[in-house]
Every structure is written in C-alpha cells, then in structure tokens.
Amino acid sequence: MASSRTPMVLRRRTQASKPLRQSPTLDDSFDNDDICCEECGSGESPAKLLLCDKCDRGYHLFCLRPIIVSVPKGSWFCPPCSKNKKPTSFPLGQTKIVDFFRIQRASELSKTVSQDNRKRKKRASSLVMSKKRRKLLPFNPSEDPERRLKQMQSANSPILEKGGMQVLSKEDSKALNLCKSMMERGECPPVIVVFDPQEGFTVEADRSIKDLTIITEYVGDVDYLKNRENDDGDSMMTLLSASDPSQTLVICPDKRSNIARFINGINNHTRDGKQKQNLKCVRYNVNGECHVLLIANRDIRKGERLYYDYNAYEQEYPTEHFV
Numbered sequence: 001m002a003s004s005r006t007p008m009v010l011r012r013r014t015q016a017s018k019p020l021r022q023s024p025t026l027d028d029s030f031d032n033d034d035i036c037c038e039e040c041g042s043g044e045s046p047a048k049l050l051l052c053d054k055c056d057r058g059y060h061l062f063c064l065r066p067i068i069v070s071v072p073k074g075s076w077f078c079p080p081c082s083k084n085k086k087p088t089s090f091p092l093g094q095t096k097i098v099d100f101f102r103i104q105r106a107s108e109l110s111k112t113v114s115q116d117n118r119k120r121k122k123r124a125s126s127l128v129m130s131k132k133r134r135k136l137l138p139f140n141p142s143e144d145p146e147r148r149l150k151q152m153q154s155a156n157s158p159i160l161e162k163g164g165m166q167v168l169s170k171e172d173s174k175a176l177n178l179c180k181s182m183m184e185r186g187e188c189p190p191v192i193v194v195f196d197p198q199e200g201f202t203v204e205a206d207r208s209i210k211d212l213t214i215i216t217e218y219v220g221d222v223d224y225l226k227n228r229e230n231d232d233g234d235s236m237m238t239l240l241s242a243s244d245p246s247q248t249l250v251i252c253p254d255k256r257s258n259i260a261r262f263i264n265g266i267n268n269h270t271r272d273g274k275q276k277q278n279l280k281c282v283r284y285n286v287n288g289e290c291h292v293l294l295i296a297n298r299d300i301r302k303g304e305r306l307y308y309d310y311n312a313y314e315q316e317y318p319t320e321h322f323v
C-alpha cells in the first residue's frame with residue numbers, strides 16, 4: 001500500500017517521468033505500468049489517475065462520481081475502501097453540501113421563520129405605535145391658482161406692506177432661483193465666518209465679489225412681531241412692516257437660519273462706519289411673498305468683512321457702540 005499523506009497522481013512511467021510517489025522506498029519498488037482506472041478500464045490520462053491510499057487501485061478523477069475536480073489534499077480512499085472504512089475522526093469524509101453550508105431545508109426554514117415571527121410579534125405588541133402602519137400622504141393643493149396665491153399670502157403678503165413693496169423682476173427672480181439651486185447642490189456663496197474679539201462672529205469674503213451679487217437670503221422662523229415683542233434676540237429682522245401693526249412679520253434666526261445671521265452691522269453714526277458698508281439689505285415681493293435679500297452694493301475684495309446697515313428701514317437698532 002502506498003503510505004503517503006500526500007495525494008498521489010500517478011503518471012505513466014516514461015524515461016523522463018517516474019510515478020509521483022512520496023515515499024522514496026515505495027517509489028523505487030512500485031511499478032505502475034499496468035495501472036488502469038477501475039471505472040473505465042483505461043490507463044489513459046495518467047496525470048488524472050488517482051491512487052487509493054488503501055488498495056492502490058487507480059481511478060480517473062473524471063470517472064469518479066461525483067467527479068473530483070482537483071487532487072484531494074490529504075489521504076484519499078477509493079469508493080469501495082471508503083465504504084468499508086469506519087470513520088475515526090472529524091471531518092469524516094465528504095460532508096453533504098447542505099450540512100456544510102448549514103443550509104436549512106424548506107421545512108426547517110418555515111419552522112424558524114414562524115418562531116422568529118412569533119418573537120417579533122411578542123416584542124411589537126409592547127409598542128403602542130406599531131399596531132397598524134399608517135402611511136404619510138403628500139398634501140393635495142387647491143386647483144384654482146388664485147386660491148393658492150391667497151393661501152400662500154395669508155400671512156406673508158407683500159400687499160400688506162406699508163407703502164407697498166418692490167417686486168423682484170423676472171430677470172432677478174431667475175438669478176435668485178439660480179442661487180437657490182446652487183445652494184441645493186452645495187455650491188454656497190464664497191464667504192466664511194471668522195471670529196473677532198470685538199465684533200464676535202463676523203463674515204468675510206473668501207474671494208472677490210462683484211457689485212450687485214446676491215449673497216444670501218435672510219432666513220429663519222417667521223412670526224408676528226406681536227408674539228416676539230419681549231424677545232431679547234439681537235438678530236430679529238423685519239420681513240413685513242404692515243400698515244396694521246398686528247400683521248407685521250419678523251424673521252427669527254435663533255433656531256433655524258443660515259450664514260446671514262453672522263453678518264455684522266455698520267455704525268451708522270460715523271463716516272468710517274458708513275464707509276464700511278458693502279451690502280444692502282432689501283425686502284422684495286418674490287412671487288407674492290416677502291423675502292429679505294443681502295446684496296453686494298459695491299465690488300468686495302477677498303478678505304474684506306461684510307457689513308450692512310441694520311437700520312435700513314427703522315432707526316431703532318442701537319449701533320453707536322459698533323466698531
């Protein structure tokens with residue numbers, strides 16, 4: 001018997017190629033000329049002729065069922081020898097593929113699934129909300145465009161503005177929409193927030209900006225001024241200065257806002273202060289809604305700080321102490 005731990009692929013002996021046996025002593029004594037495949041009876045394709053580690057009989061890899069695609073690592077026993085061989089240790093020969101990959105049979109699987117469902121149901125029953133899944137619906141707008149305009153303007157209506165509000169032209173609305181879509185893409189205005197020991201947070205141009213460039217819209221929560229009269233926030237902005245004061249609206253950027261809330265104001269009591277101004281803060285009627293825009297009122301150099309007049313409309317904001 002060939003006592004090799006390495007699988008042996010027998011080659012027909014020629015002058016140049018001796019059969020591949022691991023043990024030199026056995027190799028020397030072994031004559032493989034007459035070895036043929038026990039299945040097909042042929043001695044052809046000797047490189048594919050596998051020798052049994054017990055009986056030394058030969059089998060073509062491709063004649064075995066199942067076919068063996070490559071030479072097995074470790075000992076190999078032909079089908080008759082492996083039938084009689086008592087398994088001694090694990091692994092015990094070829095494992096069924098379902099067992100090897102721990103594939104569950106359909107019957108076992110449905111059992112496990114129903115067990116899992118029972119567990120899940122048990123857990124879910126302790127949550128009040130999970131009883132019935134209710135889907136959210138998008139709103140259903142009114143069909144009449146005039147009605148829709150009325151709904152849109154029910155609070156934020158430029159027609160309520162004392163003395164009227166300038167309408168943003170079609171062309172300028174296009175520029176504003178372009179800015180909005182750039183923002184959605186993450187293309188923000190070229191400005192950056194910096195800290196100054198005297199002015200607190202303030203905003204600088206991060207590249208040169210041309211006169212009349214839209215920098216940003218002043219945004220935040222919109223509320224009636226009457227609800228905010230006792231607020232001590234220093235960033236509240238008038239959105240709509242209505243003829244009827246109870247309808248006046250303000251933008252409150254304390255909870256939700258953008259970079260606009262960090263832009264500082266000029267000291268509008270001094271010449272130096274006035275000279276620093278490089279933005280104007282303008283309220284526009286944009287498609288029937290009031291909006292506040294901050295726009296460059298001259299060319300701005302890279303590194304220059306941005307300032308506007310906090311008192312563009314009312315003279316209530318104290319700026320005497322501003323640097």
Ligand SMILES: C[S@@+](CC[C@H](N)C(=O)[O-])C[C@H]1O[C@@H](n2cnc3c(N)ncnc32)[C@H](O)[C@@H]1O
Pocket residue numbers: 198199200201202234235261262263264265266267321322323
């Ligand atoms: C809308 S916030 C601007 C951002 C503010 N600097 C910050 O740090 O949050 C307005 C406040 O900023 C400060 N501020 C604005 N302009 C200033 C200036 N020119 N000099 C000093 N402080 C200024 C004032 O405290 C003002 O009440």
